[in-house]
Amino acid sequence: MLPEYRKKTPEEILEEIERLKRGRLKVYIGSAPGVGKTYRMLQEAHELKAEGLDVVIGLIETHNRKETEDLIGDLEIVPKKNIDYKGRLLEEMDTEAIIKRAPDLVLIDELAHTNVPSSQRNKRYMDVEEILKSGINVLSAVNIQHLESLHDIVQQITGVQVRERIPDSFLHTAHEIILVDVTPEILRKRLSEGKIYHPSKIEQALSNFFTASNLGALRELSLREVANDVDERVEKANEKNGKNKPSGINEKIMVCVQHGSNAERLIRRGWRIANRLKTELIILHVTNEVSMKRSTEKRKKIQDWKRLAIQFNARFIIEQIKKRHIAKAITDVAKEHDVTQIILGQSARSRWEEIRKGSIVNMIMRYTTGVDIHIVSDQQPRRK
Template identity: 45%
Template sequence: MENKDKLPINEPITIWDKEQRGHLKIFIGYAPGVGKTYTMLTEGNRRKKYGQDVVIGYVESHNRTETDDQIGDLEIIPLKKVLYNKTEMDEMDTESIIAKKPQVVLIDELAHTNAPGSKNKKRYMDVEEILNQGINVITTLNIQHLESLNDVVYQITGIKVKETIPDYIVDKADEIVVVDLTPDALQNRLNRGKIYDPEKVTHALKNFFRKVNLNALRELTLRQTAEEVDEELSEYMKKEGIRDNWHTAERITVCISAGPSSKKLIRRGARIAKRYKCEWYVITVTCTNRFAKKQSLKDRQLLHTHFQLAKQLGAEVATLEGKSVTEEIVKWCNEKHITQIFIGYPRRTLFELIFRGSTVSKLIKKLNNVDIHLIANEVK
């Protein structure tokens, strides 16, 4: 009888068993020369000093003296020869690393494309094999090699990066450390011949190493890693049941209705979000309470128009539903760790205020760590 669950031969399997898989640490930078390889080697020497079995799987020093000096007495696994078109190419020997089974292996240039004829097309695939054998990996990466940022990097630099890695490799990393250097300091290193040979410096400064490029790539790197840290913090808070807002990053929610003043609220939220360069949301709550006013076709059309404006200005939009408008907003704020709410001045009738109370007053009582901005309605 045929076993339908049997995997096809040579089907690649990625194992993410935290107990068996090695620990992945990535030193990430925004350009060549910021010090990623140097820092990786320094980390390797530090671990060796404290008794760990550390080897170098691959290192590319680019003949930089300071980097070469950092290799020190770290054991280097010899590279293997790959024959392609009658030419021998040096590549990392993944099989020898796995056979030796060190505690830690240092592997430079994670986004490298292996020579044709290698077992794996990309070096990150070799790294996955090594991690799956329980070996810890410390590696290096430049931000421009992330697949999701390929178009953004091209827009900034005018250079199409061909060697990329899937984002999940970084997402699954256990540690990400930014190796940072100011653009001025990096250009100084370039001028002193610390990155490229002197004859290449002028060309580099006019192209990739222009200050405007370096500033943009540096900000991109810092933002990307901040998002990774923010996701880890959110997961930790969720796991530990922490509902308080720690204000590590601003997150804005604009609460709207079908009223004409909602456009004013959305624009205000967009300006504040731009100032903080943060995530922001535009939400509306459909109240299912039997005393609540039902939405008309015109109301739904207006809300659709408001949401279109919000999306154009960069917001994420959502429609919530529940018997209590207040409770739905509170739940939303706790789940998204919202720090600021923008809401219009309540337009409830005296009857509604007496029997249902003020949404704003309830929010103030229930959201102690959220700043609530009450925005006046537009005068018709």
């Protein structure tokens, strides 16, 4: 039966009603600071205001760029709220004031921003979620390096660990994603002319983050991310119209993590594979420890993995080894959940240990049939 003729369940009807009440999110995405995301947002805001929409600014970061400051013009700005934190008075976007003001559209910059610790919500994207729930449309902006699943790739490219990140799943709730793209040469020229950072920071930026190779790689990531987003939207539209089914319907991905340095990187890699295949992701931790005997550090690690699992809509499993070899425990879980692809980190064992105790990968291959195994290198990203 075609989807449009199938009778909807009460849950689906309620979900559709909530979706219709929700505001629309449009995000400008760029490869780096200075590409012109905020400028484009302000241009669109003026165009929409001219068409009769009630448009306000919730928060705009001009970074003292005169062209951007001038473009604000007569747009109404919702005042920020003051927050007392450790004896200091700090400013944050006033989410409740925006909701009370109830405009047709609000501009909110720096989507990945972390709020002052005593704020009602930890991250600005969470504030945006509340505003969208209230039925207000949002225009926002973010750079590619702030996407959670790209964290390790960006660190490997630039040597910089980006601490402020947003879930990919939130970005994918946007009704529209617009790439603001300029070449590395133009971006470096803007930086040299003092249009991005204060003159005192220009030389350091040009020789570190804003190198031509870094900007080229980040630009490629941005182009690929937006292209993938377009593909996903086409696939969803086709699926809704009964033209095809999800490409990874027979696939299931499982990531195996231990208490090493690359566990989160493995999870992000697994999610990107599962997301491309439109299939389920399982995160597996095999252990011989009972929870009450774990160290504080290991407990924190497991909580971090669970946080990523929730963010990536993955199933998190802790499997007790119970006198089995670790390879047997992994394959038992894989068989139980019909896993078709297993992702492992590079073994920390020496060559002699592998000869003496056996290769985990070889043993998994011996215990399974028809399962692909991906080995992710444990190479550390370069630092500057």
